[in-house]
Amino acid sequence: MGGIVFSRVRKAFGSFVAVKDLDLEIGAGEFVSLLGPSGCGKTTTLRMLAGLEFPTAGTIAIGGRVVNDVAPGKRNVAMVFQSYALYPHMTVGENIAYPLRKQGVARAEREARVRAVAETLQLGALLDRRPKQLSGGQQQRVALGRALVREPAAFLLDEPLSNLDAKLRAHMRAELIELHRRVGKTFVYVTHDQLEAMTMSDRIAVMHEGVLQQFAPPRVIYDQPANLTVAGFIGSPAMNVMDAELVAAAGGAVAANGLLRAPLAAPGGGAGGARTIRLGVRPEDVLLGAGPLSGRIRVVEPTGHETIVAFEAAGASFVARAAADFSGAPGETVPFDLRSARLHVFDGATGGRLELSGAGPISAA
Amino acid sequence: MPRLLRRILFNLFAWGVVLLVAFPLFWMIITSVKPQSELFRIPPTVWPETVTFEHYWRLIDETPFLVYMRNSLVLSFSTTFLVVVVATLGAHSLVRFRYPGRERIAQLVLFTYLLPSVVLILPLYLLMVWIGVANTIFSLVIAYTTFALPYALWLLRSFMQGIPDDLESAALVDGATRMEAFVDVILPQALPGIISTTIFTFILSWNEYLYALVLVNTDLARPLTTGVMTMLLGAFNIEWSLLMAAAVMMCVPLIILFAFLQSYLTRGFGAGGVKG
Numbered sequence: 001m002g003g004i005v006f007s008r009v010r011k012a013f014g015s016f017v018a019v020k021d022l023d024l025e026i027g028a029g030e031f032v033s034l035l036g037p038s039g040c041g042k043t044t045t046l047r048m049l050a051g052l053e054f055p056t057a058g059t060i061a062i063g064g065r066v067v068n069d070v071a072p073g074k075r076n077v078a079m080v081f082q083s084y085a086l087y088p089h090m091t092v093g094e095n096i097a098y099p100l101r102k103q104g105v106a107r108a109e110r111e112a113r114v115r116a117v118a119e120t121l122q123l124g125a126l127l128d129r130r131p132k133q134l135s136g137g138q139q140q141r142v143a144l145g146r147a148l149v150r151e152p153a154a155f156l157l158d159e160p161l162s163n164l165d166a167k168l169r170a171h172m173r174a175e176l177i178e179l180h181r182r183v184g185k186t187f188v189y190v191t192h193d194q195l196e197a198m199t200m201s202d203r204i205a206v207m208h209e210g211v212l213q214q215f216a217p218p219r220v221i222y223d224q225p226a227n228l229t230v231a232g233f234i235g236s237p238a239m240n241v242m243d244a245e246l247v248a249a250a251g252g253a254v255a256a257n258g259l260l261r262a263p264l265a266a267p268g269g270g271a272g273g274a275r276t277i278r279l280g281v282r283p284e285d286v287l288l289g290a291g292p293l294s295g296r297i298r299v300v301e302p303t304g305h306e307t308i309v310a311f312e313a314a315g316a317s318f319v320a321r322a323a324a325d326f327s328g329a330p331g332e333t334v335p336f337d338l339r340s341a342r343l344h345v346f347d348g349a350t351g352g353r354l355e356l357s358g359a360g361p362i363s364a365a
Numbered sequence: 366m367p368r369l370l371r372r373i374l375f376n377l378f379a380w381g382v383v384l385l386v387a388f389p390l391f392w393m394i395i396t397s398v399k400p401q402s403e404l405f406r407i408p409p410t411v412w413p414e415t416v417t418f419e420h421y422w423r424l425i426d427e428t429p430f431l432v433y434m435r436n437s438l439v440l441s442f443s444t445t446f447l448v449v450v451v452a453t454l455g456a457h458s459l460v461r462f463r464y465p466g467r468e469r470i471a472q473l474v475l476f477t478y479l480l481p482s483v484v485l486i487l488p489l490y491l492l493m494v495w496i497g498v499a500n501t502i503f504s505l506v507i508a509y510t511t512f513a514l515p516y517a518l519w520l521l522r523s524f525m526q527g528i529p530d531d532l533e534s535a536a537l538v539d540g541a542t543r544m545e546a547f548v549d550v551i552l553p554q555a556l557p558g559i560i561s562t563t564i565f566t567f568i569l570s571w572n573e574y575l576y577a578l579v580l581v582n583t584d585l586a587r588p589l590t591t592g593v594m595t596m597l598l599g600a601f602n603i604e605w606s607l608l609m610a611a612a613v614m615m616c617v618p619l620i621i622l623f624a625f626l627q628s629y630l631t632r633g634f635g636a637g638g639v640k641g
């Protein structure tokens with residue numbers, strides 16, 4: 001129960017295609033994030049799942065049942081809106097009770113369930129207030145309560161934390177993880193905040209301009225991004241990317257550009273012919289202080305527990321994560337190295353990930 | 366100092382305007398309770414020497430005033446009910462549903478509102494005769510609806526555009542049907558707009574004169590506006606006291622309606638359930 005399947009789902013608004021041929025299979029009880037920049041179609045996807053938008057093509061199934069023609073209220077999903085969408089003329093208690101009222105739950109049971117939910121969300125003292133008499137965090141909890149009270153097959157959450165301040169957001173993140181563990185239902189969580197997606201999800205669906213880029217667990221998304229779009233979107237500071245040429249060499253291939261030569265090997269052997277590639281390396285895999293390469297420091301940003309260093313080498317810009325006690329200053333020359341085992345190789349033309357990995361130490365060009 | 370002066374001047378001006386507006390009303394009430402003999406005395410008496418309600422009794426006893434009053438009430442309530450119901454549903458449709466020509470319809474509605482209502486009188490009259498409802502209150506209800514509805518639609522449309530889409534979406538996901546979402550969520554939010562529209566439409570139909578004059582010529586269906594005129598035109602000399610008494614009584618339903626609806630308007634059904 002509660003599994004969700006999108007099959008070749010497409011949504012067009014006039015000539016503008018907001019979601020393109022989406023295939024997505026979400027397991028029952030899974031916590032899945034839809035992650036992507038603003039306007040990439042996350043909300044549209046969620047609204048189609050809730051039945052608030054009708055797909056232009058394709059089918060959506062919930063719990064094994066195709067729901068394309070099922071009204072939103074009959075899909076047994078609960079939704080938390082980015083705006084919370086609390087009913088302004090109803091009290092907190094009436095807001096939370098509303099879905100039960102629509103299900104025809106008897107008054108006594110309704111009140112008991114509302115009280116139970118209010119208890120878990122610490123809303124007990126606020127039941128008689130109107131939404132506009134609440135703080136943002138309290139409103140958010142009421143919205144959550146209205147979803148929880150129904151015990152639906154799946155929870156759909158559209159950026160529920162985006163209106164909260166940083167501290168409350170961190171707190172609610174933990175609460176939501178805990179909540180998911182406790183109710184064990186399917187969660188589909190829309191966010192453009194990679195930290196939220198990385199910390200909370202079983203799997204992340206990264207979207208860009210209406211196209212699903214990658215659907216995988218957070219670790220895989222981070223360590224093996226499917227393409228340059230995902231690589232650039234996930235991780236902060238973003239992955240360093242440089243152009244390079246792939247040339248065949250004894251026992252594999254070598255990536256070379258004006259800065260470096262990096263031996264590469266394909267797991268199955270055979271690196272393919274010579275071509276243009278993009279070479280990526282995460283800031284934490286840039287090692288400052290020693291190595292065959294050298295760069296000129298531009299900016300040093302100490303954050304407390306680490307130092308972000310921006311520098312230039314052979315005309316390319318790099319960002320490195322260095323230790324908190326990093327002592328270089330702008331203008332100085334610094335030697336550096338790259339963790340060759342953690343190089344990412346992408347096709348220069350398509351941006352797709354190439355199954356190549358570093359096979360030995362990096363040397364200067 | 367100039368600030369104080371400006372405030373004094375502003376206050377004087379404001380009170381001047383109030384007096385200008387209020388004096389005729391005051392005079393109307395005063396005149397309605399003066400005996401006929403006191404009316405044309407020079408200089409006029411501001412406070413009547415004798416207060417009499419004989420004009421009110423004569424209106425009720427000797428003239429069809431009460432019939433006109435009943436007609437006006439039936440006419441205005443029916444028109445208001447029809448217009449508000451249709452405009453509320455129509456505005457909701459114009460705001461929420463996506464269908465071809467939606468914007469065009471909205472523009473067309475505005476256009477009909479811009480049309481001077483005089484040009485529609487003859488076609489409407491012929492139409493009423495043709496469908497056999499000429500000379501009835503019903504024909505006036507239809508006629509008034511034709512010019513009250515476009516404006517009501519526009520008024521309510523702008524009100525409903527201010528209601529966040531998410532509220533209705535939330536109700537739908539929570540298990541409401543479209544109609545239930547409309548009744549449970551949209552209506553309460555649109556209430557201030559609906560009340561404004563109600564007041565507007567009621568006043569419009571209560572005071573309308575031209576259509577009533579052309580479309581109806583029997584006492585059985587005549588509303589107050591034309592009724593009182595006919596009453597007075599029939600007499601050789603205009604009985605001002607009678608006219609003023611009629612005018613005072615014509616104001617009463619409007620005042621009651623205002624007093625009743627005003628409390629709803631100011632009770633504060635503001636938005637605020639939606640952030641961001």
Ligand SMILES: Nc1ncnc2c1ncn2[C@@H]1O[C@H](COP(=O)(O)OP(=O)(O)OP(=O)(O)O)[C@@H](O)[C@H]1O
Nearest residue numbers: 013016018036037038039040041042043044045192
């Ligand atoms: N009703 C609509 N009519 C036309 N275009 C729409 C409609 N709804 C959404 N779009 C467009 O579809 C695209 C995707 O919108 P969507 O709301 O799904 O983005 P999102 O990923 O949720 O972005 P955000 O993070 O800003 O909420 C946007 O370019 C938007 O302009």
Ligand SMILES: [Mg+2]
Nearest residue numbers: 042043044158
């Ligand atoms: Mg969105």
